[in-house]
Amino acid sequence: DAGVIQSPRHEVTEMGQEVTLRCKPISGHNSLFWYRQTMMRGLELLIYFNNNVPIDDSGMPEDRFSAKMPNASFSTLKIQPSEPRDSAVYFCASREDSTGANVLTFGAGSRLTVL
């Protein structure tokens, strides 16, 4: 398996623009997580899907952030409009929750810079 695949790896945009980050989880994994990592706040959970359904979005900072998982193999995190304080590395992770192994596998991350 190619692991969790995220795109783009790097994005530089201007304040006010829409940003869409993409994630392809590992095939067979039924849970998907979006995290944000900054030097100041470390790793923060933004939203968690199980079987394509959002379970906990309490970490989504505000209405400018939205996430979707239209099917088991694809998820998006959208920021509209983007602000400089959104600059961070955004990680997607997936996990298979039915066997009890519960190993969380991360993608390589998308580094976002909002000017």
Next chain:
Amino acid sequence: KQEVTQIPAALSVPEGENLVLNCSFTDSAIYNLQWFRQDPGKGLTSLLLIQSSQREQTSGRLNASLDKSSGRSTLYIAASQPGDSATYLCAVQGNMLTFGGGTRLMVKP
């Protein structure tokens, strides 16, 4: 609310030394604990996962222990090498998955 603390925040050791990284958590009602490694500018790589019923897990030079009752886990690295230099994070799975702030390790040749 679960709180996960990792001490020290940074550690510098000479090559060959055995070392211990610490992780403590406030709520012992957990399902498992996972240790990750993160290299600069990269994603997180899973090292070891300990289920709540287990006391330890080993992989090569790494050994992770779990004491649920005291809310502690340790990651032991034997015979450290410069290639071990990275940030090590622990994550505790309860109702939520909560990460510690990480320990930044530098192993000097």
